[in-house]
Amino acid sequence: MMSFMKGRVLVVDDDSALAEMLGIVLRGEGFEPSFVADGDKALAAFRETKPDLVLLDLMLPGRDGIEVCRLIRAESGVPIVMLTAKSDTVDVVVGLESGADDYIVKPFKPKELVARIRARLRRSEEPAPEQLAIGDLVIDVAGHSVKRDGQSIALTPLEFDLLVALARKPWQVFTREVLLEQVWGYRHAADTRLVNVHVQRLRSKVEKDPEKPEIVVTVRGVGYKAGPS
């Protein structure tokens, strides 16, 4: 039970030493790691192991990490954390845009990695039943569903969390740092691109016109807030 709560983690990494080390650390923290070293086989392994979280190296033989990320995201909202050696803008943004929820830059400390993974898995705790409205959207927090006019909109858990965080306090403007802390679980302000990219992704799903957002409104120079309901 305990281990189940901690979750299964699929590690997609071609560096066997790193993969093994990751396995040691993850097992030490009570996760159940499984491994795949090849991008081409990643999707099959994903379907087979049904992990609660994917740790994905961006540079892979065969299909690269971005592609794998896209494929997994296409069929599941499971949290994806990218491992990247490049913190440059482009790589990270491309990774995030392809569907990753979070990323961690090598070299990282084991504790940092575990904290990120926990933050992504934290959501599995039972939420209290709660109904929120934002714009013309109705959010059922416990049921993890977002509906517009009865039509449900598919969001990844992260996008859902982001939307809920904004919708719970529609009067408040959230800075990117606050969102990072609340949604991603970062202690210290980190890369705010994370927020930008996910807000874009969220908008593309929930806004009628993503160019003129009404649900998630940008407050220039400050951050974001929920649109009027």
Place this chain on the structure above:
Amino acid sequence: MSGDSAASAPGRSGGRPGRPVGRKTPGTRWGRLLEGGLLQGGVQGSPVIRLFVRWVRRPLLPVMRLWRRNIQLKVVVTTLLMSLGVVLLLGFVVIGQVRNGLLDAKVKASQSQATGGFAVAKQQAEEAVSVTGVDGGTAADGRPSQSVIQWMSDLVESLSSGGQGAFDVVTLPAGDASGSGRGPRASGEVNPTASVPAELRERIDSSTSAAQSYTRIVYDTNKPSQPGLVIGKQVNDPNSDPYQLYYLFPLTQEEKSLSLVKGTLATAGLFVVVLLGAIAWLVVRQVVTPVRMAAGIAERLSAGRLQERMKVTGEDDIARLGEAFNKMAQNLQLKINQLEDLSRMQRRFVSDVSHELRTPLTTVRMAADVIHEAREDFDPVTARSAELLADQLDRFESLLADLLEISRFDAGAAALEAEPIDLRDVVRRVVSGAEPLAERKGTRIRIVGDQQPVVAEADARRVERVLRNLVVNAVEHGEGKDVVVKLAAAGGAVAVAVRDYGVGLKPGEATRVFSRFWRADPARARTTGGTGLGLSIALEDARLHGGWLQAWGEPGGGSQFRLTLPRTADEPLRGSPIPLEPKDSRRNRGLDDAGLPRGGRNDEKRATVPAQPAGADGCARAARDPLALRPTGATPTADPAALPGNGARVVARPGAANGTPGAPDGGAAGGTPSARGGDGAARDADAGAVERDGGVHVGRSGGEHAGQSETEHVGRSGGVERDGGEHVGRSGGEHLGRSEAEHVGRSEAEHVGRSGAEQAGRSGGEDVGRSEAEYAGRSGAVQATGAGRAWAGPDGTVGRPDGGTGRRTPDGGGRGAGGQGADVRAGGGAGGEGPGGGTGAWKDGEASRGR
């Protein structure tokens, strides 16, 4: 070439766009106008004239613009004008020659005709005499006249009969002798008197030879008059009385020929001019078209479309231009591509290295952490090894990160993600992050100038990295003394300065600190950690923002690092709201370098990121204000000895006391050696301070005075005056009587003034707050003094009604000017009213208002 001159002339004389077309307003007037404008409207009518000129010139502007921009138009117009001139000249010459030729022939023919006629007339007269000899003799009394009259009529008729239409004959009585009944006669209905010019008649009267003249032949009938040549001679009639015989030759024919020639010439000339214009247009077009094409393509090239090329046909010069141009474009493209490739390779390399290094490093790191966690189970040697392993891995990581960051800058791969941020937030984050380290070092970090938002378009991540670096450095090298982080915004710039009071920098080190892997003291280098790349990266970050990162320091006196950023990302920096050399530097306090004149400050503005030599800023500042160069009578002001943070505690300084009383003296003192002036000032200051206590001056915030903690500063007093304004005076321990004053105040600008270090009694003043513009230019000295003075001055001490400060009377100003100049401003700042010596720069008014 005329094109050239035409082209360049506008440029030269104009300078400004749209100069009046012209020449109507000659250069001198413009010069005068300009001058008048510069001299503050010295010319009375200038505005009117200017208005008029503007009015005249507005409709002509488009034409002028076209003229300036279109070389084809210029050439064609010039060609037209010049060929018109040539054609006109030619026409005049040709017509003149034709006329002369025609007339010469006519004159010659006429002369021979007339000579013949005169001979005939003479002959007939002689014949008449011989025939009617007796008659002639008797004719003297009347009768004869009858026959002479008849004879003359016959003569005219016979003479003119030879040339019907070709000429007419006129006889006129000679001289005034009209009485003898011989009236004028003429053939062919010519009006004899009107057709012969009077001037010719006089000539003929006075000589016997023939004479000629041009005239207009007038007819008695309706026949229109026509030009003619008249040849006349005095001839005797049968009675031997003289009369005048004229031959009139009409020049109608010649005139007709001439006008025909004129007409032909005019037509031909017009054609020539028009054709020349057309030719010029065509020819210029041939040259201009490729040039325009080249210009257009060059623009596109520079816009980044490197594959653009000119079309080349033929082998002429234009074609060579095109080929050369294309070759240039080709080479440019090649080079740019090469550079891009290099940059890409470099980036790629960095990226690859990064990945290749980081992946194993990650494994090592994780392994080390696992081992480190378990070190308690190991024997001491292994456990210690595990610790070392983990520690050095940290260092290795940060070194690798810094190296990669630097190489990203080198490869030009660093991108700025600027958005409006409030630097206060960044500073607070940085300071709170540095607190643990500061506590360990026993250092207090104070933030100054965070009352108002300090917003700039910047990349928060990079700015934070820069500031973290500066603050951590300051704490590490601050030897446990306070670190002051000061923020300010003014004009188009914001600045954050981090001041420490540690070991400082040796001369020349202020620039070297930014070098990669440079360490101030190799001996103690490694103990403080750091990669040696921090400041280099910070410098690159500042550059990326279009900002400056500069360092100032003095051995033993601490250092100050100042980051200046433009308020909006694309705005060039012209100055910094915070002086590079802090007002509490030893130099400014006169602790060393005494007597050295300060250098020029101009470099401050020019200097970009690379830090300037320490002190340059200060020097420069001083230089800008000539007054600052004088020995200032120092102005030590009061030295209220307030400790940082406590309110306005004012302690009178003995040193100050001996000063001459009153500010007014100050003026006089100005000339005197500094010490004296200083004293006086000091004293006043005290007084002022005291008063302030009275409530005017609210305690100053400790934060403002950096350096208070330094040992040199023995007592210091500060007072916050006026609302929001802070005025702190402090005197340096070594120098009795010298005090620095800081005036923080009204509007955000910060004005630091300080009198030259050399002077014994120097005071530094900082006037924060008046309009932003000011900070830039004014010498510290001035203000400082001013500040000090101001307090003192009003000497007044007494009185300042509302807190007044104020009064900076003219004396204050005067004093400043004479003594240290600085006063004036300072005075202004402080007292406000003082017109302050007119230095004016300081907005006295504002200052006073502030109060």
